[in-house]
Amino acid sequence: MPETFDVLVVGAGPTGLTLAHLLAQADVKVLLIEQNASTVGEPRAVSIDDESMRVLQAAGLADAALADIAPAYGSEYLGPDGARFAIVSPSQGEFGWPKRSAFRQPLLERTLADALKNNRNAALRFGTRCVDHRDLGDRVIAILDRDGERSEVECAFLVGADGGRSRTRKAIGAELTGSSFEEKWLIADIVDTRDPYRETQVFSDPRRPAITLPGPHRTRRFEIRLWPGETEEQVTAEPRARDLIARYGGDADAEIERLRVYTFQARIADRWRNGRVFLAGDAAHLTPPFAGQGMNAGLRDAANLAWKLAAVLKGRLGSGLLDSYQTERKDHAWIMIRFAIRMGYLVSPGNRFVAAITRSALRASRLIPPLRDWLVQMRFKPKPRFAKGFFVTAGDLSARLCGRMFPQPMVERGQSTLRLDDVLGPGFAFLCYGRDPGLLAAGFGGVADRLGASVTGCLPRNFAFPASPFEPLIRDSTGAIGRFMGDRDAAVILLRPDRYVAAAFEESELPQAGDVMSRLIETVRERVAP
Numbered sequence: 001m002p003e004t005f006d007v008l009v010v011g012a013g014p015t016g017l018t019l020a021h022l023l024a025q026a027d028v029k030v031l032l033i034e035q036n037a038s039t040v041g042e043p044r045a046v047s048i049d050d051e052s053m054r055v056l057q058a059a060g061l062a063d064a065a066l067a068d069i070a071p072a073y074g075s076e077y078l079g080p081d082g083a084r085f086a087i088v089s090p091s092q093g094e095f096g097w098p099k100r101s102a103f104r105q106p107l108l109e110r111t112l113a114d115a116l117k118n119n120r121n122a123a124l125r126f127g128t129r130c131v132d133h134r135d136l137g138d139r140v141i142a143i144l145d146r147d148g149e150r151s152e153v154e155c156a157f158l159v160g161a162d163g164g165r166s167r168t169r170k171a172i173g174a175e176l177t178g179s180s181f182e183e184k185w186l187i188a189d190i191v192d193t194r195d196p197y198r199e200t201q202v203f204s205d206p207r208r209p210a211i212t213l214p215g216p217h218r219t220r221r222f223e224i225r226l227w228p229g230e231t232e233e234q235v236t237a238e239p240r241a242r243d244l245i246a247r248y249g250g251d252a253d254a255e256i257e258r259l260r261v262y263t264f265q266a267r268i269a270d271r272w273r274n275g276r277v278f279l280a281g282d283a284a285h286l287t288p289p290f291a292g293q294g295m296n297a298g299l300r301d302a303a304n305l306a307w308k309l310a311a312v313l314k315g316r317l318g319s320g321l322l323d324s325y326q327t328e329r330k331d332h333a334w335i336m337i338r339f340a341i342r343m344g345y346l347v348s349p350g351n352r353f354v355a356a357i358t359r360s361a362l363r364a365s366r367l368i369p370p371l372r373d374w375l376v377q378m379r380f381k382p383k384p385r386f387a388k389g390f391f392v393t394a395g396d397l398s399a400r401l402c403g404r405m406f407p408q409p410m411v412e413r414g415q416s417t418l419r420l421d422d423v424l425g426p427g428f429a430f431l432c433y434g435r436d437p438g439l440l441a442a443g444f445g446g447v448a449d450r451l452g453a454s455v456t457g458c459l460p461r462n463f464a465f466p467a468s469p470f471e472p473l474i475r476d477s478t479g480a481i482g483r484f485m486g487d488r489d490a491a492v493i494l495l496r497p498d499r500y501v502a503a504a505f506e507e508s509e510l511p512q513a514g515d516v517m518s519r520l521i522e523t524v525r526e527r528v529a530p
C-alpha cells in the first residue's frame, strides 16, 4: 500500500516550503519532497516585500525569518556620470510590513525547513525526487526516487513547486509563453562588506548596468550585466570578478561567498493546473529580478492555493474553488513580470537617448510632490488586486473593495497594539466595522459557521471602547481601515484566509448579505472535471 497524504508538494524552494507550512497549519497532511540533499546554497533572492512578510506572518514564521532580515531599505538610481537621478525610499507598507526588506534566500529556506521538522502535519524529505505521477481522477499516485529506490505515494492533490525546469509543468502539458526577454548577469555575494552604504544602488549605465544590494549580517550582493560574447568562465574567474566588483564600491578585496551567472527570463505557463495537479512559483512563472518579485510571486501563489486546497479537503467549499487559483494568480503574476521588465529598462537602458530623457523626467518629478511621492513611496508597484475570482461585487462598496488585499494596520485591543491579522487569526474572518459591531454581526451567522469564520468587531478611530464590549473588539486607531472603506460609518467585510476581500456590505445591504454570500459559495459547489 502506498503512503497516503492529502497533498504532495514537489520542491522545497521558498514556494514549496511556504505552501507546506500553510497547509499544515490548516490541518492538512502534507508531504514535501526535495531532490537535493538540503535547501539551496545558491545566490538567489535578496529582496522580500510586505505581502510576503504578511504570508510568513500568517504561517507563524515572521519572527524566525526576521533574524536574517535587514528591514526597510530603499534604492537610488545613478546615471553614467554617477549622479543620482531617482530615489525610492518607501516608509511602512500598508500591509503591516516594510515594502522592501533585504534577506538571503538560503537563510530563509533553512529557517523554513527547520521549522517544518517539528510540524505534526508535515513531513519533509530531502534527496527524494518525483519522477512520475498519474492523476486517477479521484487521487494522484506519484512515483518517487530516493537513491535509485522507487516508491509510490498517494495524495488528493499534487503541487509542482519544482522551479523553472519543472518536471510537473511538462507532465501536465503546460507551455512557457511570454516575452523574448533574455539577459545574462553575473551574481556575486560577498561577506563582511567594507561598504557602509545601506541602500540599494542601481548603476543605470548603458556601458555596464549593475546593482549592489546590501543584505543582513554585513553581506552585499552585486548583480552585473554581461555583454554578448562574454562567457560565464570569463566573468566568474576571480580576478575578473574582483575587477568588476571594484567598479561599484569598496569591496574589491572582500571575501566572495558565491559567484554565478544567471540568464534572466520573462515567461509564464499557459496553464497552472490539470485536474488534481497544480503548478506554483517558478514552475508557473519566471521573471527577471529587477523588481525583486520572483520569490515574492511564488509566496503569493502559496498563500492563494493553500487555503483553497484546505477548504476543499475539509469540505467547507466545493472543488470549483480550485479554478479560481489560476484565474486570480496568472494575470497578476504576468502584471508583475511586465513590471519587472519595465524596471529592467531603467536599470539596463538599451538606448542612450531614451535613457537620458528618462533620467531628466525622473529628476524633474522630484519637484512635483504627487509624482515624487509616487516614486519615493513605490506607488508604481502593481497592487495586489484580482479582476476575477472568488469574491462578489454586489454593490458600491463591494465593487470598490472586493478582490483587493485588505490593509494590515496596527490596531488597539484593550491595552495592546497588535497587527490586524494577529487578532483575526487564520481562516476566514468577518470584520464588523462601526460604532455598534454587535448589531452588524447579527445577520450572517450561518455563513460564518459554514466557513469556520471568526467574527471581530472594529470601532472607528473616533470611538472609545464601550463598557460592555462585543468580543473580540478592536479599534482602528490609525484610521487605515476606515480610509480603505472610503470613510463609511459602518460596514461588514468578509476576508478570505489570504486576507483578500471576498464580500463587503454597507449597513443598508446587510439584510441581503446572507443570500449574497450563499450564492458565492454556490458558484464553486460543483466538482470540476479533471
Ligand SMILES: Cc1cc2nc3c(=O)[nH]c(=O)nc-3n(C[C@H](O)[C@H](O)[C@H](O)COP(=O)(O)OP(=O)(O)OC[C@H]3O[C@@H](n4cnc5c(N)ncnc54)[C@H](O)[C@@H]3O)c2cc1C
Pocket: 010, 011, 012, 013, 014, 015, 016, 033, 034, 035, 036, 040, 043, 044, 045, 046, 047, 048, 105, 128, 129, 130, 131, 161, 162, 163, 164, 166, 167, 187, 262, 280, 281, 282, 283, 289, 291, 292, 293, 294, 295, 296, 297, 298
Ligand atoms: C540572481 C537572482 C536574484 C533574485 N532576486 C530575487 C529577489 O530579490 N526577490 C524575489 O522575490 N525573487 C528573486 N529571485 C527569484 C527567486 O530566487 C525565485 O523566484 C525563487 O527561488 C523561486 O522559488 P520556487 O520555490 O518557486 O522555486 P526554486 O527555488 O527553484 O525551488 C524549486 C525546488 O524544486 C526542486 N525540484 C525540482 N524538481 C524536482 C523533482 N522532480 N523532485 C523533487 N524536487 C524537485 C529543486 O531542487 C528546487 O529546490 C532571484 C533569482 C535570481 C536567480
